[in-house]
Amino acid sequence: MEIFSRHIPIIGLEGQKRLINAKVAVVGAGALGSWEVYFLKKLGVGEIIVIDRDFVDYNDLARTIYDENDVEKPKVEVLKEKFGVKGYFEDLNPSTVELLDEADLVLDGTDNIYTRQVINDYCVKNNKPWIYVGVLGTYGNVMPIIPGKTACFRCLMPRLPSRPMPTCAVVGIMSYVPTLAASLAVSLAAKILLGEDIKSEMIFFDTKTMEFEKVEIPRREDCEACVKHNFTFLEKQMKIERMCDGSIQITPPEKIKVDFKELAERLKNSGIESLVTSQFIQFEDDYAEILIFKNGRMIVRGAEDEKEAKNLFARYLGG
Ligand SMILES: [Zn+2]
Numbered sequence: 001m002e003i004f005s006r007h008i009p010i011i012g013l014e015g016q017k018r019l020i021n022a023k024v025a026v027v028g029a030g031a032l033g034s035w036e037v038y039f040l041k042k043l044g045v046g047e048i049i050v051i052d053r054d055f056v057d058y059n060d061l062a063r064t065i066y067d068e069n070d071v072e073k074p075k076v077e078v079l080k081e082k083f084g085v086k087g088y089f090e091d092l093n094p095s096t097v098e099l100l101d102e103a104d105l106v107l108d109g110t111d112n113i114y115t116r117q118v119i120n121d122y123c124v125k126n127n128k129p130w131i132y133v134g135v136l137g138t139y140g141n142v143m144p145i146i147p148g149k150t151a152c153f154r155c156l157m158p159r160l161p162s163r164p165m166p167t168c169a170v171v172g173i174m175s176y177v178p179t180l181a182a183s184l185a186v187s188l189a190a191k192i193l194l195g196e197d198i199k200s201e202m203i204f205f206d207t208k209t210m211e212f213e214k215v216e217i218p219r220r221e222d223c224e225a226c227v228k229h230n231f232t233f234l235e236k237q238m239k240i241e242r243m244c245d246g247s248i249q250i251t252p253p254e255k256i257k258v259d260f261k262e263l264a265e266r267l268k269n270s271g272i273e274s275l276v277t278s279q280f281i282q283f284e285d286d287y288a289e290i291l292i293f294k295n296g297r298m299i300v301r302g303a304e305d306e307k308e309a310k311n312l313f314a315r316y317l318g319g
Contacts, residue, residue, distance in 0.1 A: 004044045015194050016044060022193045025049040025103035026085075027092050027119060029075035031063040031173065032133050033109020035182035038065050040107075041083045043190055048085040051092050051099050052076050052109075062175045094234045097122045105192055106130035107185055111168065112314050113160060114238065114253070120145065120153035121231040129192050132156075133185045137171045140181035143202040143217065144188045147226060150200035151217040154225035160256050160296070160318050167315055170270065177207060238313075240306050247301040248309040256296030256317060263292070263316070285312060292316065 004016050011019075024045050026033045029052035040048050056070040056078060070078045076087030090096045092115055100106055106123055108131060110116060116132060123130040124147045132143045132153050145152050184203060192198060204213045224230040232254060239251040260281045264274045267283055274283035280293050288308075289301040296317055303309040 007044070011190075011194060019044045019190065019193055020046045022105070023047040023049065023103050024105045024107060024189060024193075025051065025100050026107045026109045027051050027100075027115065028109030028111065029079055029087075030054065030060065030109065030111065031168075031178035032111075032135060032182055032185075033107075034065040034075065034079065035179050036107045036109050036133075036185055037079055037083055037085060039183055039186035040189065041085075043186060045189075045193075047102075048083065049099070049103055050076050050079050050085045050087045051090055051096070052087070053089055053091045063173060063178050093118060094237055097234065100128070101126075103128070105189055107189060108133045109182075112318060113157060113165070114233075114314070114318050116153055117157075117160070117233040121225055121233040123147060124152050124154075124225045125229070125231050125234065129198075131185045131188055131192075133181050135173060135177050135181045136166060136168060138174055138177060138208040139204070139206040140177055140184075141202050141204045142181055142184045142188065144192060144198050146192070146198050150198060151219045152223060152226040155220040155223045156202075156217055158220065158224065160252060160254055165318065169315070174207065180205065180207070238310070240310065242306070243299070245301075247299050248303055248306060250298045250300070250309060250313045252296045252313075252318070258292055258294055258296055258317070260294075285315075288312060290316070 007016050022045050024040055026036050029050050037048055037050060052075045054075050056066045056073055056075055058071055060066055066078060074089050076089050079085045080087045088099050097118060100122060106119055106128060108116060119130055127147050129146045132145060134141050201214045201216045204215060238253055241249045243249055260276045263281055264276050267274045272283050274281050280291050282291050288303045290312060291299040298313050300309040300312055303312060
């Protein structure tokens with residue numbers, strides 16, 4: 001308790017005890033997740049549960065808590081060693097989402113919208129608070145979600161995006177951005193665990209302009225998740241099939257309306273030529289040949305494995 005003595009004048013002994021008794025899950029252990037774990041540990045949260053299925057890569061080092069000695073180790077194993085977390089080497093999806101059952105609160109450390117929709121459906125259904133966190137380039141946003149009270153993630157983003165989302169791999173990210181977002185997320189986590197009032201708003205910051213903004217996010221009257229309780233992201237999984245010619249077909253859980261013209265434009269901006277027909281758009285990503293149909297179905301030829309095909313899907317349709 002002594003190590004947390006500087007917290008006591010602010011949150012009291014009772015407050016610190018509440019944090020020590022809390023269980024918080026972090027989904028994803030990369031730039032955001034690893035720093036969220038770090039700050040949760042420093043806050044004194046008693047049990048931290050981490051779900052991630054990735055290894056430390058050399059290019060992670062600038063923006064994560066990992067160092068050279070951790071390269072090629074599973075991220076959850078490193079976090080177990082360093083912070084004594086409970087780690088699951090798993091991908092979070094509808095069939096593993098019950099790993100969140102024991103948590104009082106969930107923190108977003110992911111980098112894609114599909115996993116966030118799964119977390120959102122699960123948390124709204126189980127009346128569990130969670131915090132959405134996103135970072136890119138020099139900016140980030142953080143939004144607390146209290147089911148039934150604030151807007152949920154699906155109020156903010158009703159469906160999977162129809163156009164390619166920018167990713168950190170393309171746009172880049174500054175090392176201090178995830179740290180700042182994780183610190184804000186953990187401060188919101190503390191407020192939620194301590195029972196303080198939480199507003200339906202998103203915090204947006206940009207370290208380039210040094211602007212910090214709070215934007216009120218209203219609940220959507222027809223929200224599929226928090227109003228209609230239609231938890232489609234818990235039912236349907238992204239379907240990945242290996243075709244007989246070796247190509248991999250990915251069918252998204254929800255139909256996506258792909259705007260070929262816009263996609264072609266974006267590809268062109270990143271130096272990729274594409275062929276557009278009435279049925280599909282075809283282009284090459286380094287070595288892989290990609291076909292995307294109007295409803296979001298994607299066929300990848302030349303991807304090494306399913307994970308890589310899934311990454312390509314995330315890059316162009318839902319990253
Ligand atoms: Zn909602």
